[in-house]
Amino acid sequence: MKHLINFKVNGISHSMEVTSNTTLLALLRDSLKLKGTKKACGTGDCGACTVLVDGKAVNSCIYLALNIDGKEVLTVEGLSKNGKLDFLQEAFIDEGAVQCGYCTPGMLMSAKALLDEHPNPTEEQIRIGLAGNVCRCTGYEQIIQAIKTAAKKRSEYEFQDKES
Ligand code: FES
Ligand code: FES
Structure with missing residues (x-):
């Protein structure tokens, strides 16, 4: 079953259909092509896939994309502003x-x-x-x-x- 979710990533609004088991990591890397967020263990143990959801750090490999509905995500691509590094x-x-x-x-x-x-x-x-x-x-x-x-x-x- 697909669900329509609305969210922002690095300040940009998106509206997208996801399945119940789509992970936030898959949404970022596969759908939005934001490859800065890495997959290593894939089981929530290593932190390589960490992004922020409404300012809180989460392991995106075990975080369901459904849970970002109405929220803001920050990835490593969003750290720099106007070409200036954070x-x-x-x-x-x-x-x-x-x-x-x-x-x-x-x-x-x-x-x-x-x-x-x-x-x-x-x-x-x-x-x-x-x-x-x-x-x-x-x-x-x-x-x-x-x-x-x-x-x-x-x-x-x-x-x-x-x-x-
Ligand atoms: S890839 Fe290791 S915690 Fe997500
Ligand atoms: S193993 Fe990745 S920075 Fe050390």
Whole structure:
């Protein structure tokens, strides 16, 4: 059975028919051709497929597309604005936190949800925020440092923006 759902992805409105078992990951990658969101385990265990739904991080491989009806989805493609990278993307590059590339989009999206909720996170909050993102090639140190750097730069920018 098909269901008509209405939603936004990265600010763009869509109206689409999905089946009861279509995953959000399939909708993003196969229907909308947004290939930045990766499929790795496919069972909700690794975080590679993380996107935000109404600001909350979800594993899109086990999240039903039906559940985004009336909601807003943010994927890694939506992080940059007007050709300018997000603070997190810049910090991942500057701190050498971009690794295999399969996990990075999910890491960025989990970090985005974290910083939106905790603009100045403690190291423990960062580690908890990344707990669902599994990477086998790193000790996570550069990633944690990048999130700290992004938080600092973002709060400095927001402070300057208020002052001007
Ligand atoms: S691919 Fe979704 S959690 Fe691993
Ligand atoms: S960044 Fe993907 S396995 Fe380490």
